[in-house]
Amino acid sequence: MSFDPTSGEFEFSEWDLDQAVTALRRFLREEDVLYKESQTAPYECDGLSAYTRRPRLVVLPQTIDQVQQVVRYCKDHNIPVIARGAGTGLSGGVLPVEYSIVLSLARFNRIHRIDSLQRLAVVDPGVRNAAISEAAAEFGLYYAPDPSSQIACTIGGNVAENAGGVHCLKYGLTVNNILGLKIIDSDGDLIEIGGGELMEAPGFDLLALMNGSEGLLGIIVEITVRLIPRPEAAQVVLAAFDRITDAGDAVRDIISSGIIPAGLEMMDRMAIQAAEDFVHADYPIVEAMLLCELDGTRAEIDQQMDEVKKILQACNASEIRLSQSEQQRMLFWSGRKAAFPAVGRISPDYYCMDGTIPRKELSHVLERIAEMSQQYGLACANVFHAGDGNLHPLILYDANKDGDLEKAEHFGSDILRLCVDRGGTITGEHGVGIEKIDSMCHQFQTPELLQFHAIKDGLDPAGILNPGKAVPSLHRCAELGAMHVHHGKLPHSDLPRF
Amino acid sequence: MSTDSTQHIHDQVRAAISNASPVSIHGSGSHAFMLGDFAESSRIDMTAHSGIIDYQPSELTIKARAGTALAEINDTLAEKGQRLATEIPRLSGNATFGGALATGLTGSGRPFLGAVRDHVLGAGLINGKGEIINCGGQVMKNVAGYDISRLLAGSRGNLGPILDITLKVLPIPQKQLTLAFAMDETAAIETMNKMAGKPMPVTACAYIGGRLHLRLEGSQSGVDHAAQQLAGDTVDNGAEIWAGLSNLSHDFFTGDATLWRIIAPATARLPYPDKDHERLIDWCGGLRWIKSTALDDNDFGAIRRVGATVERFRGGQTTRPAQLMSALQKKLHRRVKHAFDPKLLFNPALSDFD
Numbered sequence: 001m002s003f004d005p006t007s008g009e010f011e012f013s014e015w016d017l018d019q020a021v022t023a024l025r026r027f028l029r030e031e032d033v034l035y036k037e038s039q040t041a042p043y044e045c046d047g048l049s050a051y052t053r054r055p056r057l058v059v060l061p062q063t064i065d066q067v068q069q070v071v072r073y074c075k076d077h078n079i080p081v082i083a084r085g086a087g088t089g090l091s092g093g094v095l096p097v098e099y100s101i102v103l104s105l106a107r108f109n110r111i112h113r114i115d116s117l118q119r120l121a122v123v124d125p126g127v128r129n130a131a132i133s134e135a136a137a138e139f140g141l142y143y144a145p146d147p148s149s150q151i152a153c154t155i156g157g158n159v160a161e162n163a164g165g166v167h168c169l170k171y172g173l174t175v176n177n178i179l180g181l182k183i184i185d186s187d188g189d190l191i192e193i194g195g196g197e198l199m200e201a202p203g204f205d206l207l208a209l210m211n212g213s214e215g216l217l218g219i220i221v222e223i224t225v226r227l228i229p230r231p232e233a234a235q236v237v238l239a240a241f242d243r244i245t246d247a248g249d250a251v252r253d254i255i256s257s258g259i260i261p262a263g264l265e266m267m268d269r270m271a272i273q274a275a276e277d278f279v280h281a282d283y284p285i286v287e288a289m290l291l292c293e294l295d296g297t298r299a300e301i302d303q304q305m306d307e308v309k310k311i312l313q314a315c316n317a318s319e320i321r322l323s324q325s326e327q328q329r330m331l332f333w334s335g336r337k338a339a340f341p342a343v344g345r346i347s348p349d350y351y352c353m354d355g356t357i358p359r360k361e362l363s364h365v366l367e368r369i370a371e372m373s374q375q376y377g378l379a380c381a382n383v384f385h386a387g388d389g390n391l392h393p394l395i396l397y398d399a400n401k402d403g404d405l406e407k408a409e410h411f412g413s414d415i416l417r418l419c420v421d422r423g424g425t426i427t428g429e430h431g432v433g434i435e436k437i438d439s440m441c442h443q444f445q446t447p448e449l450l451q452f453h454a455i456k457d458g459l460d461p462a463g464i465l466n467p468g469k470a471v472p473s474l475h476r477c478a479e480l481g482a483m484h485v486h487h488g489k490l491p492h493s494d495l496p497r498f
Numbered sequence: 499m500s501t502d503s504t505q506h507i508h509d510q511v512r513a514a515i516s517n518a519s520p521v522s523i524h525g526s527g528s529h530a531f532m533l534g535d536f537a538e539s540s541r542i543d544m545t546a547h548s549g550i551i552d553y554q555p556s557e558l559t560i561k562a563r564a565g566t567a568l569a570e571i572n573d574t575l576a577e578k579g580q581r582l583a584t585e586i587p588r589l590s591g592n593a594t595f596g597g598a599l600a601t602g603l604t605g606s607g608r609p610f611l612g613a614v615r616d617h618v619l620g621a622g623l624i625n626g627k628g629e630i631i632n633c634g635g636q637v638m639k640n641v642a643g644y645d646i647s648r649l650l651a652g653s654r655g656n657l658g659p660i661l662d663i664t665l666k667v668l669p670i671p672q673k674q675l676t677l678a679f680a681m682d683e684t685a686a687i688e689t690m691n692k693m694a695g696k697p698m699p700v701t702a703c704a705y706i707g708g709r710l711h712l713r714l715e716g717s718q719s720g721v722d723h724a725a726q727q728l729a730g731d732t733v734d735n736g737a738e739i740w741a742g743l744s745n746l747s748h749d750f751f752t753g754d755a756t757l758w759r760i761i762a763p764a765t766a767r768l769p770y771p772d773k774d775h776e777r778l779i780d781w782c783g784g785l786r787w788i789k790s791t792a793l794d795d796n797d798f799g800a801i802r803r804v805g806a807t808v809e810r811f812r813g814g815q816t817t818r819p820a821q822l823m824s825a826l827q828k829k830l831h832r833r834v835k836h837a838f839d840p841k842l843l844f845n846p847a848l849s850d851f852d
Binding site for chain 2: 116118119139141161162168169173175176185191195197198202203204205206208209211212232252255256257258296297299302304356358359360385388389390423424425427429430431436440443444445447448451452455457458459470471
């Protein structure tokens with residue numbers, strides 16, 4: 001048995017590469033089975049490039065039948081299989097594990113059909129997020145969830161991670177915009193999940209279970225997505241604040257006034273400065289800046305924009321700018337959308353966190369992060385989805401400096417711990433992957449972890465689907481718990497702990 | 499009181515485990531007609547486990563115990579100018595919060611406002627090992643761990659008694675307006691879906707008694723503007739009609755005739771049986787109710803063949819979800835059931851996934 005659900009431990013063993021290549025080439029084209037180092041290198045990590053491992057074998061099946069055969073082969077030979085889209089994930093979710101095969105869905109890149117009257121699209125998992133909206137544009141429709149990597153990330157990966165984005169505040173996460181899936185389970189069976197064209201499916205909500213399951217419960221091979229009408233108009237208001245707490249209050253007051261903006265984003269001084277230097281969006285260099293987008297009919301926007309402006313003024317905004325054209329709206333967003341690479345320019349490396357907190361905790365948590373930044377001696381830029389409390393602190397460090405990465409990781413896990421303690425979660429949209437697996441121990445107790453392992457065991461008894469990600473073993477959490485108790489024995493005991 | 503009721507439910511689950519004897523989980527009984535008889539000699543009554551635990555209007559969330567009456571939740575929200583983010587049927591009885599998630603029914607807003615599951619942020623339950631599982635939370639975005647709280651939607655008590663639920667709530671829109679348009683059914687279905695594809699604040703479309711009914715909700719200006727463009731007849735008792743469709747209290751649903759619930763591709767032209775029946779269409783065509791004393795299950799073969807599911811919803815032996823699943827879908831359900839309830843103790847009469 002390679003998976004033990006009572007502990008959550010996995011164990012796999014060595015297999016013969018030549019034998020596997022020969023066996024897989026019986027049903028895959030020669031060029032779709034990669035094993036030379038030069039070929040497998042691109043698959044050694046995802047967007048979290050601090051973690052790498054070269055896979056022994058990469059397969060690129062072209063048909064559903066081939067995916068089924070790969071899974072059956074892996075099951076019969078007890079080989080871990082890691083499904084992968086574009087590799088833009090930020091949590092190491094597709095990091096190869098020891099003795100694993102990476103299954104790329106890159107060749108599944110067709111949009112099968114768009115039903116404009118029913119407002120849905122049936123697509124392959126390897127279709128890019130943005131490509132769906134591009135294809136639906138001629139009908140006045142689009143696919144709403146818009147992770148910032150949307151020009152590159154694939155819809156299959158979006159489902160696996162339950163991806164978010166700026167517009168999730170109003171239009172929901174991936175899970176709210178997926179109507180149906182076809183998956184290959186760990187037996188190699190092809191199963192339809194969710195209603196697809198039907199708005200309701202009988203039984204448990206397995207569609208919700210699959211969303212965000214990070215490739216541990218099945219491999220997604222077809223997706224039916226909801227399309228919605230593109231709003232008649234959209235307008236952004238940019239507001240500057242001299243105090244970050246005022247900006248936090250404005251977020252709270254806008255949401256509780258009954259307005260649901262299409263996007264409500266915040267940036268702090270360091271993020272504003274970096275973005276401004278990078279894209280020259282003419283941002284005011286202040287302590288905090290809000291971008292609030294309203295969409296809908298022209299009449300709705302005008303009415304709600306008046307209310308938003310009043311709230312911003314009441315919260316001491318030092319400057320309020322309204323986008324007066326589509327061109328200016330895009331300019332306002334340009335700095336926000338380029339914030340991550342902009343921060344990348346001012347620091348050799350950065351570490352992006354993804355904790356989510358109740359909105360009312362925003363000011364407190366931002367203050368604590370600033371204190372931690374001082375204590376760790378690492379700068380931290382904040383740029384985030386304020387409207388739904390989803391923080392993206394970017395911890396600046398230098399991987400070439402001894403101990404800097406470890407310091408950044410400790411700082412990061414302290415932030416996540418803070419988020420959980422304030423009633424939030426360790427990840428709002430990036431997923432747990434391998435990166436936040438230790439933080440899971442802080443968020444969940446043993447009964448929940450055992451329940452997660454039981455689900456994994458039920459749907460994948462051999463434990464071959466992306467093992468070791470998303471849910472930590474009990475042993476791992478026990479060790480961490482012990483680490484927190486015995487402060488004197490902590491690794492990196494020279495580091496300040498608080 | 500509340501900790502006592504949690505303790506009481508927990509004790510009952512532990513007793514069921516140690517005696518290896520099945521137990522059935524009951525709310526107010528408002529949905530009993532669709533569930534059929536599932537009572538075991540040992541029953542867990544959830545209605546005493548009630549009360550709102552945490553309601554934060556500025557966070558747009560409400561957390562309440564499973565036995566809390568939906569009516570109480572609706573009233574509490576309304577006091578602060580808010581409501582549940584979609585319509586959850588309370589039916590004729592005193593439907594509970596837990597029952598709403600466990601049955602997973604949604605009213606007319608389904609295509610626009612989503613189902614109950616779309617607004618679930620967190621839930622607690624007791625599994626078949628007697629452990630209390632808390633999943634999700636009270637924040638809008640959370641992808642840590644498998645989404646157990648949403649999985650519970652439609653679970654019918656099979657995965658364990660649900661203790662509490664956190665749902666997203668929304669402000670009550672400034673204005674609601676219902677418009678009606680006389681036309682035949684085929685035209686109505688096409689028109690509904692065309693309107694749903696336009697950037698207008700539509701939150702429900704139904705076809706009732708020869709007229710397309712369309713609900714607009716949103717800001718005063720947004721609704722007025724859309725109403726002007728659409729130019730339909732204003733329906734004065736709109737709110738009452740939509741509540742009637744959601745709670746099955748509309749005239750169409752009265753009487754003893756068997757009620758069939760068809761979930762169809764919204765725009766499909768269905769081969770309806772030619773025996774005497776009445777129809778009502780909701781969800782832009784995605785939900786079609788058929789009321790008849792003349793039809794039986796065999797009359798729906800043609801409809802099933804176009805990809806719709808047909809459920810005997812009220813009257814006689816009602817359809818169980820497992821009857822609508824493929825063999826492989828049942829396999830997945832069986833496996834999930836075992837993961838939560840390995841001894842198959844909860845609602846065995848509702849877990850025929852074999």
